[in-house]
Amino acid sequence: MLAVPLARLLGLGSIIGYLGAGIAIGPWGLKLVQEPEQVLHVAEFGVVLMLFLVGLELEPRRLWAMRRPIFVWGSVQLLGSALVIAPAAMAFGVPWPVALVAALGLAMSSTAIGLTVMSERNLMNTTAGQSVLSVMLLQDIAAIPILALVPLLAAGAAHAGGGDGWLGAAKAVGVVLAIVFGGRLLLRPALRWIARSDTPEIFTAASLFLVVVVASLMQAVGMSMALGAFLAGVLLAESEYRRELETDLEPFKGLMLGLFFIAVGMSVDFAVVLAQPGLVLAIVAGFLVAKAAALAAMARLMPVPLAERPVFLILLAQGGEFGFVVFQAAAGAGVIDARVSSMLVAAVAMSMLLTPLLLVLADRWWIPRLARGARPAMKELDEPQSAPVIVAGFGRYGQIVARMLFANGLSATILDHDAEQIEAVRRFGLVAHYGDATRLDLLRTAGAERARVIVVAIDDIEQSLELVDLVREHFPRLAIVARARNVQHWYALRERGVELIERETFDAALLSARSVLELMGWERHHARTLAMRFRQHNLELLEQMAPHFKDQAKLIALAKAGRQQLEELWAQERAAAKSGTPRAAWHAPAAGEPAAGDESKP
Amino acid sequence: MSRIVVVAAHPQLEHSRATRALMHAAGALPGVDVRDLYALYPDYFIDAAAERAALADAQLVVWLHPIHWYGMTPLLKLWVDEVFSFGWAYGPGGHALRGKDLWLAVSTGGPEHSYRTDSYNRYFFDAFLPPYDQTATLAGMRFVPPLVLHGAHRASDEQIAAHAATFAARLASYPDWPELAELAACEQPEVPAGARPPSEDA
Numbered sequence: 001m002l003a004v005p006l007a008r009l010l011g012l013g014s015i016i017g018y019l020g021a022g023i024a025i026g027p028w029g030l031k032l033v034q035e036p037e038q039v040l041h042v043a044e045f046g047v048v049l050m051l052f053l054v055g056l057e058l059e060p061r062r063l064w065a066m067r068r069p070i071f072v073w074g075s076v077q078l079l080g081s082a083l084v085i086a087p088a089a090m091a092f093g094v095p096w097p098v099a100l101v102a103a104l105g106l107a108m109s110s111t112a113i114g115l116t117v118m119s120e121r122n123l124m125n126t127t128a129g130q131s132v133l134s135v136m137l138l139q140d141i142a143a144i145p146i147l148a149l150v151p152l153l154a155a156g157a158a159h160a161g162g163g164d165g166w167l168g169a170a171k172a173v174g175v176v177l178a179i180v181f182g183g184r185l186l187l188r189p190a191l192r193w194i195a196r197s198d199t200p201e202i203f204t205a206a207s208l209f210l211v212v213v214v215a216s217l218m219q220a221v222g223m224s225m226a227l228g229a230f231l232a233g234v235l236l237a238e239s240e241y242r243r244e245l246e247t248d249l250e251p252f253k254g255l256m257l258g259l260f261f262i263a264v265g266m267s268v269d270f271a272v273v274l275a276q277p278g279l280v281l282a283i284v285a286g287f288l289v290a291k292a293a294a295l296a297a298m299a300r301l302m303p304v305p306l307a308e309r310p311v312f313l314i315l316l317a318q319g320g321e322f323g324f325v326v327f328q329a330a331a332g333a334g335v336i337d338a339r340v341s342s343m344l345v346a347a348v349a350m351s352m353l354l355t356p357l358l359l360v361l362a363d364r365w366w367i368p369r370l371a372r373g374a375r376p377a378m379k380e381l382d383e384p385q386s387a388p389v390i391v392a393g394f395g396r397y398g399q400i401v402a403r404m405l406f407a408n409g410l411s412a413t414i415l416d417h418d419a420e421q422i423e424a425v426r427r428f429g430l431v432a433h434y435g436d437a438t439r440l441d442l443l444r445t446a447g448a449e450r451a452r453v454i455v456v457a458i459d460d461i462e463q464s465l466e467l468v469d470l471v472r473e474h475f476p477r478l479a480i481v482a483r484a485r486n487v488q489h490w491y492a493l494r495e496r497g498v499e500l501i502e503r504e505t506f507d508a509a510l511l512s513a514r515s516v517l518e519l520m521g522w523e524r525h526h527a528r529t530l531a532m533r534f535r536q537h538n539l540e541l542l543e544q545m546a547p548h549f550k551d552q553a554k555l556i557a558l559a560k561a562g563r564q565q566l567e568e569l570w571a572q573e574r575a576a577a578k579s580g581t582p583r584a585a586w587h588a589p590a591a592g593e594p595a596a597g598d599e600s601k602p
Numbered sequence: 603m604s605r606i607v608v609v610a611a612h613p614q615l616e617h618s619r620a621t622r623a624l625m626h627a628a629g630a631l632p633g634v635d636v637r638d639l640y641a642l643y644p645d646y647f648i649d650a651a652a653e654r655a656a657l658a659d660a661q662l663v664v665w666l667h668p669i670h671w672y673g674m675t676p677l678l679k680l681w682v683d684e685v686f687s688f689g690w691a692y693g694p695g696g697h698a699l700r701g702k703d704l705w706l707a708v709s710t711g712g713p714e715h716s717y718r719t720d721s722y723n724r725y726f727f728d729a730f731l732p733p734y735d736q737t738a739t740l741a742g743m744r745f746v747p748p749l750v751l752h753g754a755h756r757a758s759d760e761q762i763a764a765h766a767a768t769f770a771a772r773l774a775s776y777p778d779w780p781e782l783a784e785l786a787a788c789e790q791p792e793v794p795a796g797a798r799p800p801s802e803d804a
Contacts, residue, residue, distance in 0.1 A: 532647040536647070
């Protein structure tokens with residue numbers, strides 16, 4: 001509970017916080033928990049829930065559309081990584097069954113970390129995000145054959161390991177089909193029946209129960225619980241309960257995932273690490289590099305956009321919790337000994353620890369460098385322009401102004417300093433020139449000497465004030481129409497003598513307020529009149545406060561007084577209207593309403 | 603504040619010839635305040651207090667507008683509704699406009715002969731004056747015989763210019779108008795306090 005905010009504060013992401021907490025309270029830290037495996041089991045449910053929610057987000061159609069990335073690229077990643085790691089291990093003299101198990105286990109990636117990071121960064125809809133998801137889904141599916149394979153590798157597999165493999169596979173397929181068909185038929189009616197009970201808690205409990213059932217079914221046949229949950233989620237993705245399920249289960253997911261990461265932190269067996277630090281570090285570095293190499297090649301082929309590649313690489317190169325399962329199964333079957341198993345587990349856990357750190361580093365250095373390199377350089381405005389209007393800033397604000405001008409036959413020279421923005425609007429047929437409007441020479445080229453109006457629609461406050469200062473100094477006859485981002489900006493513009501200023505959200509907000517009044521029963525025209533009066537009062541207050549805008553205390557006092565005055569006045573009017581007496585009005589009452597002698601003055 | 607206030611209300615001044623010409627002619631005279639309502643209140647949000655203040659010192663109030671559908675243009679009507687309030691222009695204590703003169707300076711599209719019983723406007727033009735007349739009277743103002751330009755659409759530029767000159771000359775010579783000498787003072791009718799219903803809305 002302490003670690004997460006601390007980690008977030010240091011910019012390291014909540015995952016590191018949880019992992020750190022796990023290490024701290026586990027057997028190697030404060031020894032508060034001695035048997036991390038138990039916690040890990042329970043916390044795995046977090047991963048299961050997460051995959052259920054991921055499935056919920058996905059539509060079956062999209063899943064089917066993704067079958068190629070899943071099976072093709074997913075297999076490429078898994079086999080490719082394994083094929084790099086295994087021979088490398090054998091080259092170091094590791095016996096081939098061990099090498100194979102290690103390779104397959106290490107090729108896995110952490111679904112928990114991967115999906116958490118992607119949803120935190122809103123990457124789910126990007127190419128990289130979808131690719132990562134596909135690979136992870138394939139890894140989950142591949143779990144069956146891999147686990148079936150493990151006992152086969154055991155030297156002297158006396159017990160029915162071989163037979164079990166095929167039967168197990170058949171059972172697994174059977175369960176998947178049962179879930180898919182049963183789900184389509186049973187799930188929605190079941191949920192409908194539950195929803196009818198009208199108790200939200202029951203619905204939540206039922207949904208959790210649903211996920212548990214499906215997961216257990218899958219586990220019973222030796223398949224990944226997470227995959228089962230994912231399938232269930234996909235089945236429900238098109239149901240009317242999707243939103244409710246999401247909102248109900250989201251908090252649990254967060255909790256269990258947190259627990260999961262804590263458990264991972266706890267299960268890092270530092271004894272093994274300390275015994276052979278060099279070897280463990282070599283394993284970590286080795287498999288990370290091997291996987292990263294395979295992934296880099298994949299990224300180029302898929303292709304994944306340049307700016308997204310770092311995240312793609314880092315998320316998939318790390319080892320995954322499924323590796324734990326593989327190693328434990330292998331140790332159980334005698335393919336690898338306990339010592340090797342612990343080392344591999346430690347390696348995987350350490351790679352998971354490293355991942356968030358690597359992401360932070362990528363954020364700070366790698367991604368910005370990629371972003372800079374990717375943008376093509378744009379040519380600055382150099383031809384003299386002579387339109388009567390200059391529009392500086394071609395975002396949402398400037399575009400509306402410009403379109404209105406063009407519609408009325410006026411020509412305008414448009415300037416913007418964002419190359420991407422200019423590219424974007426060029427596609428819509430709007431022409432903007434690239435350049436920094438706060439440079440005098442550029443303003444001259446844009447025709448500021450002869451133009452009659454300049455619209456300052458830049459969103460950066462400092463730059464807009466710089467521009468206004470420039471215009472007032474060098475082009476005094478150029479009329480200024482300015483956009484104010486907020487009240488302080490308004491004051492600063494007013495101080496510079498700009499008269500025609502609009503606060504960018506003010507009138508829109510008033511229109512929304514009118515809608516609310518209408519919904520609450522006010523007559524439409526009445527709502528409009530009230531909004532106009534509010535607007536006028538607000539503008540007058542603003543003018544009143546302008547001379548004091550640098551004095552925070554005075555501003556607050558004036559604002560409060562103004563607000564109070566308006567509220568009291570209108571409360572009086574409402575009361576008078578109710579009681580039926582004609583009232584004194586500050587301004588004219590609406591048409592048709594009587595008013596007593598108008599002695600009051602504004 | 604000015605002795606003569608011209609309240610002009612043309613909804614599409616960009617297309618106007620007559621009203622605009624008269625506005626310009628009046629604006630050039632000293633002591634005349636021309637209030638272009640559609641320019642002052644394009645959003646139809648009238649500052650009634652400011653309007654009342656502008657009328658405070660006026661002796662002659664002129665309503666300058668094109669006749670639309672036999673009456674005044676919408677913003678002028680809103681202006682009358684909101685500015686001539688109960689208790690200011692009429693009713694108990696409503697003496698603010700008492701003793702002033704109201705003069706209509708209007709233009710019509712139809713020619714003069716269309717305002718006849720056998721023509722498409724079916725009435726003589728004065729048939730449409732009682733509402734103006736009574737409005738003035740209730741506010742205690744003398745309703746001065748209006749200045750009307752008929753057939754303004756077809757009028758030539760010279761005719762319009764001549765009309766504008768007449769208008770300006772009359773403003774300049776106010777109150778030495780022959781018709782004013784014969785016009786009796788206005789007896790402002792009494793409107794009792796209960797004549798207006800109490801405000802019904804919330």
